[in-house]
Amino acid sequence: xxxxxxxxxxxxxxxxxxxxxxxxxxxxxxxxxxxxxxxxxxxxxxxxxxxxxxxxxxxxxxxxxxxxxxxxxxxxxxxxxxxxxxxxxxxxxxxxxxxxxxxxxxxxxxxxxxxxxxxxxxxxxxxxxxxxxxxxxxxxxxxxxxxxxxxxxxxxxxxxxxxxxxxxxxxxxxxxxxxxxxxxxx
Numbered sequence: 001x002x003x004x005x006x007x008x009x010x011x012x013x014x015x016x017x018x019x020x021x022x023x024x025x026x027x028x029x030x031x032x033x034x035x036x037x038x039x040x041x042x043x044x045x046x047x048x049x050x051x052x053x054x055x056x057x058x059x060x061x062x063x064x065x066x067x068x069x070x071x072x073x074x075x076x077x078x079x080x081x082x083x084x085x086x087x088x089x090x091x092x093x094x095x096x097x098x099x100x101x102x103x104x105x106x107x108x109x110x111x112x113x114x115x116x117x118x119x120x121x122x123x124x125x126x127x128x129x130x131x132x133x134x135x136x137x138x139x140x141x142x143x144x145x146x147x148x149x150x151x152x153x154x155x156x157x158x159x160x161x162x163x164x165x166x167x168x169x170x171x172x173x174x175x176x177x178x179x180x181x182x183x184x185x186x
Contacts, residue, residue, distance in 0.1 A: 007071030014137035124148030
C-alpha cells in the first residue's frame with residue numbers, strides 16, 4: 001500500500017483528460033490549472049491550483065491515482081496547507097450565502113464575513129467534498145474547464161426546483177455579483 005505523502009503529486013485519469021493533484025493536507029488536494037508539458041516541480045511552482053477537492057486517501061493509497069512526483073518536502077506542514085476555502089455548493093447558493101462559512105487551514109469550518117465569503121466563491125476557492133473517489137473524474141469533466149463559473153452558474157441546478165426556489169437562487173447569485181439573467185425560469 002502506498003504511503004500518505006504530503007506534497008506529492010498524483011495523476012487522476014478523467015475520460016479524455018488527465019488532471020494533476022497535489023496533496024496539500026487534511027485529505028485536501030489542489031487540482032492544478034492546465035500547463036504545458038509533463039509535470040515537474042519547476043512547472044508546478046508556477047502553476048496555480050484551479051480548484052480544491054477533499055477525498056479520503058483510498059485512491060492514493062490503493063494506487064488508483066498514480067503518484068507522478070514525490071513531495072519535495074513531505075514533512076513541511078506549513079508549506080503544504082490548503083488556503084481558506086468557502087463552504088459552498090451550487091445546488092443551494094442562498095443557503096450557503098446565508099451561512100457564509102469557510103474551511104480554514106486546519107480543516108475545520110468557521111463563520112466568516114459575508115464579503116470575504118463572496119470573494120472566496122468568486123475566486124473559485126471552494127472546497128468540494130467527495131465521499132467516493134469514483135465521482136471525482138466526472139466532476140472534473142463537468143466543471144474543470146471554465147471553473148468556477150461552470151460550477152457556480154450551472155443551468156441544470158439553477159433551473160431545478162420550484163419557481164420560488166429558482167428565484168431565491170438567482171437573487172443569491174446576484175447578491176454575490178454574478179450575471180444570471182436568463183439562467184433560471186424564475
